[in-house]
Amino acid sequence: MFNKYNFSSGKDGLHILILGGVHGNEVAGTIAQRKIIRQLETGKLKMKSGSVTFVPVVNEAAHRNDTRFVDVNLNRVVRFHQNPSNNEERIANCLVKEIDNCDFMLDLHSTHCEGDTEFAFIDYNTARNRELLSLVPVKNALAGWPEIYAKNGAIADYCTERYAYLNNKAGITVECGYHKSPRAVDVALNSILNVLTHYGIVDLPRSKRNEQNVINMSSFVVKTSAGKLSRNYQHLTKIKKGEVLARYDNGENIVAEADGYIIIPNHNANIGDEWFYLGYR
Numbered sequence: 077m078f079n080k081y082n083f084s085s086g087k088d089g090l091h092i093l094i095l096g097g098v099h100g101n102e103v104a105g106t107i108a109q110r111k112i113i114r115q116l117e118t119g120k121l122k123m124k125s126g127s128v129t130f131v132p133v134v135n136e137a138a139h140r141n142d143t144r145f146v147d148v149n150l151n152r153v154v155r156f157h158q159n160p161s162n163n164e165e166r167i168a169n170c171l172v173k174e175i176d177n178c179d180f181m182l183d184l185h186s187t188h189c190e191g192d193t194e195f196a197f198i199d200y201n202t203a204r205n206r207e208l209l210s211l212v213p214v215k216n217a218l219a220g221w222p223e224i225y226a227k228n229g230a231i232a233d234y235c236t237e238r239y240a241y242l243n244n245k246a247g248i249t250v251e252c253g254y255h256k257s258p259r260a261v262d263v264a265l266n267s268i269l270n271v272l273t274h275y276g277i278v279d280l281p282r283s284k285r286n287e288q289n290v291i292n293m294s295s296f297v298v299k300t301s302a303g304k305l306s307r308n309y310q311h312l313t314k315i316k317k318g319e320v321l322a323r324y325d326n327g328e329n330i331v332a333e334a335d336g337y338i339i340i341p342n343h344n345a346n347i348g349d350e351w352f353y354l355g356y357r
């Protein structure tokens with residue numbers, strides 16, 4: 077279903093799982109993993125304890141088409157499917173086995189717009205997840221994703237983080253920046269190397285720790301008919317109470333209920349897609 081690369085030190089220790097390409101067109105994590113795999117294969121980077129599994133491209137069919145997914149969004153169906161009925165459900169059945177086998181999971185994604193800034197999701201505020209978060213080189217982290225999905229009920233939240241959490245694993249998602257920017261590859265590279273170093277997997281000098289600004293997400297908006305965002309919002313643009321965020325062609329406006337942030341706006345969202353998220357303070 078997907079290619080995976082296992083490296084074991086032959087010594088006791090933790091098992092780390094690194095994922096890329098859960099969304100096929102998000103290549104920063106894929107490129108970064110391939111670089112580190114090469115370094116491990118050539119001996120330039122040495123194992124110290126425990127083991128690591130890399131899956132540079134989880135959704136290979138989507139990756140070949142340079143699309144987010146083939147049939148359904150994989151990061152909404154990450155659970156075991158008794159009778160998988162599409163490409164992503166079949167992948168999910170392989171992916172959950174990899175998560176079952178790990179202690180810590182780092183899921184590397186990237187975002188739609190040029191100039192997007194890097195950030196992380198910490199869906200479950202556990203001590204191990206906060207530790208993992210402190211190892212990734214991003215300034216902002218978003219919390220509250222499962223709660224906004226539960227509140228809305230529109231789209232089931234079967235993401236990698238949730239599966240990890242429910243199965244007692246630590247796991248966070250890093251959005252490394254714009255898919256095709258070299259900076260996003262660096263964010264992915266440093267995230268992986270910091271995590272592998274901190275948990276004693278590879279033999280490198282000490283990892284850098286970071287402190288993040290954690291923003292609580294409060295809701296999201298699904299695009300229900302034709303319309304446009306009211307301006308060229310970027311991820312984490314600050315918004316003011318009463319500001320018109322988006323206009324539907326039928327004349328209806330979506331207005332900010334409080335001061336806060338607009339989160340991962342998708343200017344090219346199709347009808348039925350998540351259009352943007354909101355974080356209020």
Ligand SMILES: [Zn+2]
Binds near residue numbers: 098099102186
């Ligand atoms: Zn993604």
